[in-house]
Amino acid sequence: MRNQLTQTLMKKYKCVFYVSILASFLLMGCSKEDNGNGNTNPTNNPGGVSVPDGKGVLAAVKTVTFTEVPGYGVTEVVFNTGTAAFWESSPTSFVNAGDVSLNDVALTFQAESKVYIPNATAIIELPPIVWKVTGGNGIPGFTKEITSGFPDFTGTLPGTVSANEDLVISLSGKVSNADSVFVGVFGDTKSKWQMVSKNTASVTFSKSDLSSLGTIRQVQVTPIKYLPETINGNKFWFVLEEGNTRTYNLMP
DSSP: OHHHHHHHHHHHHHHHHHHHHHHHHHGGGSOTTBOGGGOBOTTOOOSSSOOOSOSEEEEEEEEEEEEEETTTEEEEEEEEEEEEEEBSSOTTSBOOOSOEEETTEEEEEOTTTOOEEEOTTOOOOOSSEEEEEOOBTTBOOEEEEEOSOOOEEOOOOOSOOOTTSOEEEEOTTTEESOSEEEEEEEESSOEEEEEEETTOOEEEEOHHHHHTSSSEEEEEEEEEEEEEEEETTEEEEEEEEEEEEEEOOOOO
16 A cells, blocks of 8 residues: 555656756856846855756756655655757757767657656666767767765755745755755745755745645755766766655645
């Protein structure tokens, strides 16, 4: 019964995993001073958040999601995935780069978003991390093995979140092997996020921030490691992410 519950939770939140993944690398196109919803913090220095050059981003993502289910306690779901996007001249216009795989698991090019993601039932073991791209539309073919370790967050996400008080996520001494950290709160109606430096002590979401989100469904902390490399004269951004998510209000 517990295994069935875990599978149900994985299916329920897999789409949110993809949203978070896509948000993480699309945020690289933002200014280093940008936080979610137009807030700014010029003291942040996220290191690879801005990607001004190159021909693509390939992200390997480990996720751990904690959900409290009545009668079962806190259920942990581990899910690994990957995503990629390529462009000839600008990261605002993605192109098809042929066949793309992560650890020999094929990623499918999405005609509408022009982003590569795996099939919903795909199982990807991480590590190792081996990317294979056949190439096309100005993107060269290559095989790249990543040997760097994943970034890590060892903190604890809150068991409950209330719009009646500020939410403070402590990061001090809890983030390692990362360049920046994505911290987000996801609600029914909208979300709030901040991309901060690995050395940031904490991230705060105010009561007014939280009250605008509707029913709060998730809090996520994702440390990110950027590994840019030039291959055949073209720069690519290899990204490692560890998504840590706590879900709330599972039942409507």
